[in-house]
Amino acid sequence: xxxxxxxxxxxxxxxxxxxxxxxxxxxxxxxxxxxxxxxxxxxxxxxxxxxxxxxxxxxxxxxxxxxxxxxxxxxxxxxxxxxxxxxxxxxxxxxxxxxxxxxxxxxxxxxxxxxxxxxxxxxxxxxxxxxxxxxxxxxxxxxxxxxxxxxxxxxxxxxxxxxxxxxxxxxxxxxxxxxxxxxxxxxxxxxxxxxxxxxxxxxxxxxxxxxxxxxxxxxxxxxxxxxxxxxxxxxxxxxxxxxxxxxxxxxxxxxxxxxxxxxxxxxxxxxxxxxxxxxxxxxxxxxxxxxxxxxxxxxxxxxxxxxxxxxxxxxxxxx
Numbered sequence: 001x002x003x004x005x006x007x008x009x010x011x012x013x014x015x016x017x018x019x020x021x022x023x024x025x026x027x028x029x030x031x032x033x034x035x036x037x038x039x040x041x042x043x044x045x046x047x048x049x050x051x052x053x054x055x056x057x058x059x060x061x062x063x064x065x066x067x068x069x070x071x072x073x074x075x076x077x078x079x080x081x082x083x084x085x086x087x088x089x090x091x092x093x094x095x096x097x098x099x100x101x102x103x104x105x106x107x108x109x110x111x112x113x114x115x116x117x118x119x120x121x122x123x124x125x126x127x128x129x130x131x132x133x134x135x136x137x138x139x140x141x142x143x144x145x146x147x148x149x150x151x152x153x154x155x156x157x158x159x160x161x162x163x164x165x166x167x168x169x170x171x172x173x174x175x176x177x178x179x180x181x182x183x184x185x186x187x188x189x190x191x192x193x194x195x196x197x198x199x200x201x202x203x204x205x206x207x208x209x210x211x212x213x214x215x216x217x218x219x220x221x222x223x224x225x226x227x228x229x230x231x232x233x234x235x236x237x238x239x240x241x242x243x244x245x246x247x248x249x250x251x252x253x254x255x256x257x258x259x260x261x262x263x264x265x266x267x268x269x270x271x272x273x274x275x276x277x278x279x280x281x282x283x284x285x286x287x288x289x290x291x292x293x294x295x296x297x298x299x300x301x302x303x304x305x306x307x308x309x310x311x312x313x314x315x316x317x318x319x
Contacts, residue, residue, distance in 0.1 A: 044169065046199045047143065047167060047171075050120055050143045051096075052122030052145070056077045060081075060102065071097055071099055077097055080102050087112070091112075098124070099113070099123050101125040101316060104317040106316070107128075109131075110131070110132065114137050117139075117141060121144050121145075123136060123149065125317070127149070127150040129152045130153045131154040133154070133155060134157040136160070138159075138160070138161040139163035143167050146168070146173065147173070147319070150176075151178070153177045153178065154178060159175075161182075169200070169203070170202045170205060171201070171203045172314045172318065174314045178211070179211040180211070181207065181212065181215070185217060187218070188241075188266070194218065198220030198244075205229075206314040209234065210233060214233065215239075217240050217241065219243055220245075221246075223240075224246075224247050225246060228310070233253075236259075240262050240271060241269060245273075246270065246272045246291065247274075247291050247294060249276060250301060250302070250303045251303060253279050256282040259277070259284070262288060272286070
């Protein structure tokens with residue numbers, strides 16, 4: 001059972017707890033409406049500095065063999081995907097790679113992308129759907145940017161990040177037709193690998209009818225859930241568990257009965273701070289505990305503008 005029985009009783013107290021959280025760099029953030037960053041050429045937040053295949057050659061691929069050879073090559077490379085690539089297995093993406101769809105044609109199906117034991121990877125502008133595992137899996141990896149993709153219908157997770165991964169930005173993606181959407185930290189027993197890591201920025205994503213895990217967080221502190229649009233969420237939006245610390249800031253929740261809470265299933269509650277969110281036909285959520293300071297500068301869009309910004313800018317064909 002989900003650990004939400006005290007959610008609504010704690011709302012009044014949580015406001016006081018949130019106001020007391022010391023947010024460091026986040027406290028200096030400018031909360032005025034900002035121009036959308038949908039066409040940004042580099043990530044904000046933890047993934048800043050990720051360059052992918054910059055400085056290397058560019059190749060265009062249109063079949064699985066060429067795709068696999070390109071993304072697994074040793075040298076820095078930008079791999080442009082034109083058309084639908086059907087993968088038979090989770091396919092590893094080597095370090096120093098940019099994998100980007102051409103226009104709206106670049107599609108990955110059948111199985112997903114595995115960013116494992118590497119650094120400096122960008123995945124952009126792809127439709128990734130129907131994987132027999134995760135659509136995108138990140139493990140034992142750092143400096144990763146997952147941006148402007150359309151992700152759906154995976155057998156397991158939509159975008160899962162785990163096993164000591166760090167310094168990741170997940171931005172401007174449209175997530176839909178997915179149950180277990182975004183897992184951050186795979187197990188309650190993995191503190192030895194994950195403590196001090198799993199720093200992820202989730203900004204300007206569209207969670208459209210995704211049932212749960214938007215994200216579900218273990219151990220990462222602080223994790224930043226910034227300016228996302230949650231629409232018609234079936235079970236819950238964000239869960240903070242197992243010593244995690246999550247700042248839920250400037251998001252637009254619509255038709256979401258349980259926007260965020262602490263604890264999930266058998267996992268103990270983590271800390272969660274919530275501020276400047278906008279609610280339409282949604283619950284109030286549960287916050288509490290102390291979240292570490294956000295260590296980078298950023299500009300938060302006004303939460304009331306997030307729905308229009310994200311629906312216009314998230315997904316493929318917007319870069």
